[in-house]
Amino acid sequence: MSVNVFSAGYLREVGTRIFVGCGAPPDEAALVAEELVDASLMGLDSHGVIRYIEYVMRVREGKTRPGAPVRVVKETPTTAIVDCGFNFGAVSASRMVEIACEKAASQSIACVVSRNSTHIGRLGGYAQKVAERGLFCIATCNSSKHGHWVVPFGGKEGRLATNPMAFAAPTSGLPVVLDMSTSAISEGKIRLLMAQGKEIPSGYCQDAEGNPCTDPEVWYGPPKGTILPFGHELGYKGYGLSLLVEIMGGIMAGEASTEDGSYVNGFALIAVDPEAFCGREKFVELMDNLCSYHRSCPPAPGFTEVVLPGTYDFRMREKRLKEGIPVTDVTWKQIKECAATVGVTVPEPEESLCL
Amino acid sequence: MSVNVFSAGYLREVGTRIFVGCGAPPDEAALVAEELVDASLMGLDSHGVIRYIEYVMRVREGKTRPGAPVRVVKETPTTAIVDCGFNFGAVSASRMVEIACEKAASQSIACVVSRNSTHIGRLGGYAQKVAERGLFCIATCNSSKHGHWVVPFGGKEGRLATNPMAFAAPTSGLPVVLDMSTSAISEGKIRLLMAQGKEIPSGYCQDAEGNPCTDPEVWYGPPKGTILPFGHELGYKGYGLSLLVEIMGGIMAGEASTEDGSYVNGFALIAVDPEAFCGREKFVELMDNLCSYHRSCPPAPGFTEVVLPGTYDFRMREKRLKEGIPVTDVTWKQIKECAATVGVTVPEPEESLCL
Secondary structure (H helix, E strand, C coil): CCEEEECHHHHHHHHHHHHHHCCCCHHHHHHHHHHHHHHHHCCCHHHCCCHHHHHHHHHHCCCCCCCCCCEEEEECCCEEEEECCCCCHHHHHHHHHHHHHHHHHHHCEEEEEEECECCCCCHHHHHHHHHCCCCEEEEEEEECHHHCCECCCCECCCCECCCEEEEEECCCCCCEEEEEECECCCHHHHHHHHHCCCCCCCCCEECCCCCECCCHHHHHCCCCCEECECCHHHHHHHHHHHHHHHHHHHHCCCCCCCCCCCCCEEEEEEEECHHHCCCHHHHHHHHHHHHHHHHCCCECCCCCCCCCCCHHHHHHHHHHHHHCEEEEHHHHHHHHHHHHHCCCCCCCCCHHHHC | CCEEEECHHHHHHHHHHHHHHCCCCHHHHHHHHHHHHHHHHCCCHHHCCCHHHHHHHHHHCCCCCCCCCCEEEEECCCEEEEECCCCCHHHHHHHHHHHHHHHHHHHCEEEEEEECECCCCCHHHHHHHHHCCCCEEEEEEEECHHHCCECCCCECCCCECCCEEEEEECCCCCCEEEEEECECCCHHHHHHHHHCCCCCCCCCEECCCCCECCCHHHHHCCCCCEECECCHHHHHHHHHHHHHHHHHHHHCCCCCCCCCCCCCEEEEEEEECHHHCCCHHHHHHHHHHHHHHHHCCCECCCCCCCCCCCHHHHHHHHHHHHHCEEEEHHHHHHHHHHHHHCCCCCCCCCHHHHC
16 A cells, blocks of 8 residues: 655645535635645544545535535524534534634623534534634534444444544643544444454444454444444443433434434534633633643653643644645545546645645 | 431431531521432432531531522623532532523523532532423533542543533433543542452552552552543543543632642533523423433343433432432441531431331
8 A cells, every 4th residue: 555645735725626626615615625634634534635535425416515505593692503504514613613602702601503514524623723712612523313333331222423522622832622432433443443454442342232342344244233332331421421412413403313314413512711710811821730730740651641632633733744644545546536526637746745 | 237227308307407507507408418318319329418427527627618608709691600608519509500590591501610619419410400490401520639539541640530520401201310420430439349348440540650450458558549530441531521520610710720729629510501402392302202212222231221321310219219218327326426516416217207
C-alpha cells in the first residue's frame, strides 16, 4: 500500500472543487472540505478526507442536498430546533454553532438541536468552535435506527449507535476538548482490524447470540454481531451515557428511536457563557490552573505523561500541518474517481502544495 | 452482626428530630432526613441514614451550619450561583432545584451552580426531582481538593474526586435516572471490601506508586493508594467525563481545583424544558417509546433482562417501602449516640412503624 502526502491546503482545494461539483455554493463547499481536512489534520482519518467519497455518493443518491436551506423551525431566545434540510452536516452543524453562540452570548445559556441532518463529521470540532469563542460547550450526536449496532448493557440486540458526546472549555491556550463515543469500539475500527488480520479486543463486541466475540470475521457474520457500551463490567455507565445522547440528539428534536428516520445524525449542543458564572477571565484562569494541576501529575508506570483531552489531536495537527496528511493510494484513487462522477478533475498537486 | 428493620416513616422521624436537635428549622430538618431516607429506600445505603452520624459530627465541628441562609449571589434570567452558606447540602441543593426549574420553565433552559455547599447526598435524587416536573436534567457533583483520590488517566497522584454525574428524563411512569460516578470505585466501597476480607476488582485501583492494586490493606497503606477513572483501558473517557464534572461543579462557580476549599460538594445542574423543543407531551411519548424499545431487547447470556438506568433503585424502593429499611446494630447504636450528643433521645419504634 503506497501512501501520498498532501498539504492541508491542497486537500481543502480538492474538496472544495468536488463539493462545488456536487452543487454546493462555494462557501459551503469550502466549509465541508475544511471540516473534513481538519479531522484529517488531527489524525481522525476515519472522519477525514476519506469521507469525500461517501459524501459524493450520498449526493448522487439524493440523500444529501447541497445548498439546501438550513432553517430554524422553532425557537425561543435560548433554544432552537434547526431543520438542516439534508444539506451537508458540516454546513448545518456550523450554522447551529453560530446560533447557539449568539443565543448563549445574549442569554447566558442556549440549547440547539437538529432535524434532518446528514453526517456532521467530527463532533468535538463543533464543541471546540464554541470554546474558541470563550464559551463552555456540551455536544452530543446520535444516529437514526439504521446505525443501531450497540446493545443496551446486558442485551443482545442493537438499540443504539456509537453515540459520541463531547465537551470543550476554553483556556488561555488550546481548549480542552473531549470527544468520545459511548460505545467500546466503532464499526469502522472493527473493519480496520479485519483488514489487518487482527482480533477485536476482549469485552468490546458480541456475536449475534450475545456471546463475547473477538473475531472480526465472526462478527460480520451473517448474522452480524453487536457492539458493547464502553466500560466492560461497568458498561451500564457507558449505556446510560448513550441514552443521554439519544435523548438530547433524537428525542428532544422529536425523532422516535424506533423509526428508521431519513436523518443520519441528531446533533445537539448546549453552550454556556462563563460570564454569567465566575466570569470569562476567571474561568480561563481556573482552567489554566486545572490544566497545570493535571499535567503536573507524575505518570503511572507504563505512561510517560498525563495529558488533557484533545492534546494528542492538537499535537497531530501541528505535525501534519508541517509534514502533510497521508492518504493511501487506494483512497486517493477513489477520491479522484468520485470527483470525476461530478465532473471534477482533481488538480495535480503543485510541489509547493503537496509537500 | 444483627440487623434492625425500620419503616421509612420512623427513620424520617428520627432524622428530623436529630437535625432539629442540631439547630435546623423543622422543615429543613425534615428535608435532610427525607433525602437520606430516600437514598436508603433506594438501596444506596452509603448515602442513606448512616450519614446521620457524619452530618451531626460536621455540625458539632462547625462545618455544617443548620439554618444558614441559602442565597443567590449572582444571577441572570437563565443562570444562578447559589451560596449555600454551609447549610445542609440537601437544603441548598433542593433550593437550587427549585431555582433551576423556575428559570427553565420561564426561559426554556437554566443552569445553576453552588458555592459553599456541604454534602448533598444522592445526586440522582435532584435530577429526578427536575424530571418529576416534566423537565430534562443533567447534574454533576465534584468535591474540594481534600477528596482528590482519583488519578487522571495515566497518572499516579490523585487530582479528582469520584465526580458523579447524573441525568433524568420524564416518562409517563417513573423517570429514567442515571446516577454514576466517573471513577471505577468509591473509597466507601474499598472500605467495605476490606471489612469483608475481599479483594478490590482488577483495574479499579493503584498503589501509591501507580502500580495495579487489588488488596484493600495495601491500598490504605500508608502511603495510601489511588482510584482509577472508570473504563479500564478506555479510562481516558471516564477521566474526560470527570473533568466535565470538575468544570461544571467547581470552575463555573469560581473554585480553583488546586485549593482545598471549605466546601464539600460543588453541585451544578442544567434543566431543560422539552416544551421548547418537541413539546412536553411528545417528549414523554418518545421517552416511553425509547423505554419499550430497550426493554424489548432480549438479554445476552448471563443476564435476565435489559433495564433502564434507575430501574433497580426504584424496585428497591418498592421493596423497602413494604418490607422496611435494614440498619445494622452498629449503625443504629451510633445513630442513637450521635442523637444524644445533640440532646435528642431517639424514640422507641412503635410496632406499626418499625415493621
